[in-house]
Amino acid sequence: MIDTVVDANVCWLTITRPRAANALDAGTHQALVAGLGCASGDENIRAVVLRASGERAFCAGADLKEFAELPSGVAALKRRELLLATLLALLEFPKPLLAAVQAPAIGAGAMLALACDEVIMADTAWLSFPEITLGLPTPMSAALISPRTQWRTLHRLVQLGERMNAPDALASGMVDRVAPLAALAPDCAARAAEHALRSGHAYASNKRWMNRDVRRNLAQAAALATESSRHAFTAGQAPTYRADQR
Template identity: 35%
Template structure:
């Protein structure tokens, strides 16, 4: 097992396991801010893109696993405190575009990417799982898209979740803040495998090893063909909607209420 980190990395831990048996290497990317439940700050998004680009070009990596540090969370989503720092419309739009570029990088990577969900996958964490090719969940995993509670919507999840879990489950999770346990996630297609928590990484590694043993050009081509219906133009509509929502009084109230650990008082403006 070897490790690699880009010079500026602050939130990702990257380890590569090369079995040396003719199969390609498997890289494990760990979101590594467990004290914040692996919340995604602004530095996370370019770090993940850069890491995936490096792995796709290193000539030996054939599969990727993304997971979270600790046993409580895959990722609890975007770092809400960092949203409060977005003070003008240009910064809000650029932030949304940065997130979308990263989700696109996961979808467009020629490498098969497995989400090993080890706890809470909320907001951006749930969206990242949706961007991955396969989701392996621990029995303790919980999925949710609670952005409406802070006056926002899951910009990527609102585009991808309907194709994965259906429009009505997407609406229930968005409008009602419905949290989905691992068994329900398996039933509705949000997860493809559910295993005991202690078996999560062995199961993810075994699956990644199977992917890594396949012909890499065939895997890359197959992934591209499966995703051929993905419409990148939707990202512009989502970014515009989120930029508008970020500027509302309700979003400011939702973020302030979250940080103040109180119930928000929304007024529809």
């Protein structure tokens, strides 16, 4: 589910569920957190690039087929707990961490990218947070988007569920670089190598300070989303989750 390759002090972590549009199930969450842990403890690794296999999607979000046998509210809580643990692992990773987004990044998949230090996107890719169109609250998305862009872009993405293409994402600050698809991997490799030249201790200290508010806000947003879901469930207003909705 996560393939690991180390090349010239750069670790490439690849989500390998192309038939499922690289949707996040429990195994993928756990493997990604474990991969980050190994990379953090390996002194020979100076930077990490998170990428995904296939052309269909960088990541289509949560795997809604998982936990399908559970009540929708319970399943949503489990997915949210897994996602929060993964996002915090990304935000707390002490070394340079880049996202190579080769295809659409949707919902939780877009959150993975935004939790990295830099996002490099293919010029044909796009991102979206469609939860609002499914009747789902997504304050966790808002917590990750807000440090990167202005309020009106946050509103369009979270409250309207609008899709954002790569040029617009670059112009709004949602991503850091845009490259032709064929140049995405070389561009990420060069950028990671540049990051790898920086002092590891200084980088980690800066990152811990820079991400302090995001970590706190993300945890609070997860708690808010859980409370909102519980309220809707007890009020008989819980949304219906379908395996084909992403």
